[in-house]
Amino acid sequence: MSKDLTIKDLHISVQGNPIIKGLNLSVQQGEIHALMGPNGSGKSTLAKGLMGHPLYEVDSGEVIFDGVDVLELEPNERAKLGLFLAFQYPTAIPGVSLANFLRLAVSAVRGKGANGSEKDGLIPMREFRRELREKMQQLGVDDSFARRYLNDGFSGGEMKRAEILQLAMLEPKIAILDETDSGLDIDAVRIVGESVSQLIGPDLGVLIITHYPRLLDYIRPQFVHILLDGRVVESGGWELTQVLEAEGYDPIREKHGIDE
Amino acid sequence: MQKGDFSKEFLEKIAATEPQWMREKRLEAYALYESLPMPHTTKDDVWRRTVDMRTQDYWRRTRRHLRSFAVDRYHPSVPNGAVSPEDVDYNEAETAGVLVQVDGQRQHTSDSEILKEKGVYFADLHTALQAQPELFRSYFMNKAVTLETALKSGNIAQRNKFDALHGAFWQGGYLLHVPKGVRVEVPLRVYIRMSEAEQADLSHTLIIAEEGSQVVVLEDNLSTTPDASGFHSGAVEIFAGQNANVTYVQVQRWNRHVWNFASHRAMVARDAQLCWVTAMFGGRLNKINQAVVLEGAGGNAKMLGLAFTDARQHLDVSTAQEHVSPHTFSDLLYRTVLKDRAQSAWGGNIYVYPSANHTDAYQKNDNLLLSERAHADTLPGLEIQAHEVRCTHGATAGKIDAEQVFYLMSRGLSYTEAEKLIVEGFFEPVMERIPLESVREELNTSITRKLVTS
Numbered sequence: 001m002s003k004d005l006t007i008k009d010l011h012i013s014v015q016g017n018p019i020i021k022g023l024n025l026s027v028q029q030g031e032i033h034a035l036m037g038p039n040g041s042g043k044s045t046l047a048k049g050l051m052g053h054p055l056y057e058v059d060s061g062e063v064i065f066d067g068v069d070v071l072e073l074e075p076n077e078r079a080k081l082g083l084f085l086a087f088q089y090p091t092a093i094p095g096v097s098l099a100n101f102l103r104l105a106v107s108a109v110r111g112k113g114a115n116g117s118e119k120d121g122l123i124p125m126r127e128f129r130r131e132l133r134e135k136m137q138q139l140g141v142d143d144s145f146a147r148r149y150l151n152d153g154f155s156g157g158e159m160k161r162a163e164i165l166q167l168a169m170l171e172p173k174i175a176i177l178d179e180t181d182s183g184l185d186i187d188a189v190r191i192v193g194e195s196v197s198q199l200i201g202p203d204l205g206v207l208i209i210t211h212y213p214r215l216l217d218y219i220r221p222q223f224v225h226i227l228l229d230g231r232v233v234e235s236g237g238w239e240l241t242q243v244l245e246a247e248g249y250d251p252i253r254e255k256h257g258i259d260e
Numbered sequence: 261m262q263k264g265d266f267s268k269e270f271l272e273k274i275a276a277t278e279p280q281w282m283r284e285k286r287l288e289a290y291a292l293y294e295s296l297p298m299p300h301t302t303k304d305d306v307w308r309r310t311v312d313m314r315t316q317d318y319w320r321r322t323r324r325h326l327r328s329f330a331v332d333r334y335h336p337s338v339p340n341g342a343v344s345p346e347d348v349d350y351n352e353a354e355t356a357g358v359l360v361q362v363d364g365q366r367q368h369t370s371d372s373e374i375l376k377e378k379g380v381y382f383a384d385l386h387t388a389l390q391a392q393p394e395l396f397r398s399y400f401m402n403k404a405v406t407l408e409t410a411l412k413s414g415n416i417a418q419r420n421k422f423d424a425l426h427g428a429f430w431q432g433g434y435l436l437h438v439p440k441g442v443r444v445e446v447p448l449r450v451y452i453r454m455s456e457a458e459q460a461d462l463s464h465t466l467i468i469a470e471e472g473s474q475v476v477v478l479e480d481n482l483s484t485t486p487d488a489s490g491f492h493s494g495a496v497e498i499f500a501g502q503n504a505n506v507t508y509v510q511v512q513r514w515n516r517h518v519w520n521f522a523s524h525r526a527m528v529a530r531d532a533q534l535c536w537v538t539a540m541f542g543g544r545l546n547k548i549n550q551a552v553v554l555e556g557a558g559g560n561a562k563m564l565g566l567a568f569t570d571a572r573q574h575l576d577v578s579t580a581q582e583h584v585s586p587h588t589f590s591d592l593l594y595r596t597v598l599k600d601r602a603q604s605a606w607g608g609n610i611y612v613y614p615s616a617n618h619t620d621a622y623q624k625n626d627n628l629l630l631s632e633r634a635h636a637d638t639l640p641g642l643e644i645q646a647h648e649v650r651c652t653h654g655a656t657a658g659k660i661d662a663e664q665v666f667y668l669m670s671r672g673l674s675y676t677e678a679e680k681l682i683v684e685g686f687f688e689p690v691m692e693r694i695p696l697e698s699v700r701e702e703l704n705t706s707i708t709r710k711l712v713t714s
Contacts, residue, residue: 052670
């Protein structure tokens with residue numbers, strides 16, 4: 001049975017400032033949702049709050065995934081449950097190779113003792129390498145990526161591709177893509193968009209958080225939501241992106257009485 | 261077991277079987293030792309050449325620790341000439357020679373056939389004193405770690421009470437002599453251990469690599485019990501002769517009840533290369549002076565340091581890179597991780613003499629704090645008297661990055677796993693420059709052990 005992430009009347013504040021103010025949203029495995037909003041509407045706060053960043057304080061509301069209260073869990077437990085966040089600004093971890101880190105992450109998410117794992121709880125090296133190579137080929141990522149230090153000295157496009165590679169390896173049930181298209185040129189957006197679209201299927205639910213509709217040319221969402229002032233103010237289908245493209249956020253702001 | 265002390269009578273007992281010149285050298289050091297005050301009874305950090313406001317701040321911390329140290333509580337071993345060396349088994353493909361010392365007394369020495377064939381001399385210091393008196397007299401505490409010297413960083417040693425104590429009472433350690441042109445590719449291994457409580461270990465490392473030779477030495481200083489208190493007053497002297505290639509790795513894993521004082525100095529001759537790795541995990545208080553002197557043109561020294569302290573450990577390290585000759589190169593990278601209430605103080609100096617144009621000298625000290633109560637002071641310094649010089653220095657100290665932890669946890673790693681990965685990544689720039697896989701593995705084991713103990 002497909003699982004869903006349900007957000008009910010969620011309130012999140014950062015250093016005492018309320019940012020998310022009563023947000024409702026539900027994403028099911030196999031569905032693609034786009035959450036669009038201008039700068040300052042709370043997009044990244046929602047993304048980090050859902051993943052459990054310690055500086056993002058959940059004041060009230062519920063986030064339920066597969067019947068489990070996600071808000072009670074540490075970020076790593078959320079990952080094990082099947083949530084994934086592709087960061088807008090991935091953090092560099094100097095000295096830690098992408099491959100070394102990913103083997104730990106994949107082993108952690110799949111759980112100890114999962115298919116043929118070794119005594120140290122890690123998936124066998126040979127198996128991991130084969131899988132990583134396959135995924136890298138599938139996504140057109142260069143072999144040298146695996147040996148490089150995680151996000152250290154990566155270009156904007158490389159960082160985002162590394163995020164998508166992690167998504168592919170960790171096989172989450174729900175993935176949140178936080179402004180994955182930001183800071184990329186048109187070619188890079190295309191590459192990232194095509195990579196993500198390869199991963200889409202009945203087992204993956206996607207919440208694409210974005211400012212511009214560019215990425216949506218490659219990953220066509222079934223559901224589109226408009227985020228303004230910490231709330232989802234409009235929900236609809238593909239046509240909403242066309243309205244936004246033509247008119248921008250101002251008419252929607254006006255309609256809901258929200259100041260810029 | 262019979263125990264010695266730091267008296268003149270005991271000194272005479274040690275010196276009884278030694279040549280007269282050595283006895284005199286010991287007595288001279290003893291006189292200096294007697295004349296010097298304990299370092300912490302003065303306000304200045306006598307281990308450092310320059311004292312400014314910043315050094316005083318961390319000197320205060322070291323002084324506070326030193327107040328609970330009493331040298332008389334510790335006892336040097338009574339020389340026991342009767343201990344006969346036993347052979348130890350080892351794989352000659354991986355190890356060219358082994359020396360094991362426990363509580364200042366040699367337990368085992370083994371040379372591979374290769375060492376014997378090549379004429380390499382490798383023995384405990386007491387045996388070496390009898391067998392190689394000329395070599396001994398010319399090098400031992402005469403050129404590198406000395407009680408008086410014209411070298412800039414040497415002013416430190418001149419006033420160092422513990423160097424004087426070491427000169428008076430040294431026991432144990434080893435001499436390694438690699439003759440001209442001899443290349444030993446397989447590492448030699450030395451294990452210096454302390455086992456008994458209240459033991460004083462005064463071992464001395466003397467490595468002489470003659471012109472065009474090559475050697476790799478892995479030295480492990482280890483407590484065999486977790487809570488036997490101890491005192492180490494050591495010295496390391498390394499001579500990399502013209503065009504020689506020396507790799508020296510010292511891993512210090514004393515337990516947390518050992519007071520650790522040492523002076524390390526390497527002399528790098530013309531076109532010689534030195535790769536010097538110092539890893540520090542143990543000790544209650546560590547006060548280490550480490551200097552490399554680039555004496556000959558074209559000399560090249562890499563100094564790599566890696567330290568992980570926890571509980572209430574205190575680590576105080578002074579380093580010096582002395583460029584005496586032109587076209588010399590030195591690169592120092594020290595990285596320290598601190599946990600719990602551990603403290604560290606690192607002060608490094610690059611000295612470039614007027615005679616040392618076309619020098620490249622680099623120096624970097626980084627500290628990673630894993631707890632709120634850990635404390636790191638770092639003070640890089642330059643003293644440049646030549647005109648054509650390329651020097652950089654830098655220092656950082658920072659807490660573990662919460663964004664890094666969150667990123668890793670969002671991928672399924674627990675806090676502990678995330679912290680471990682960040683620490684390993686922090687040490688990686690040092691690790692990747694260590695040329696031996698086996699050493700890297702041993703260091704990783706020690707790092708992991710530090711991370712899991714609380």
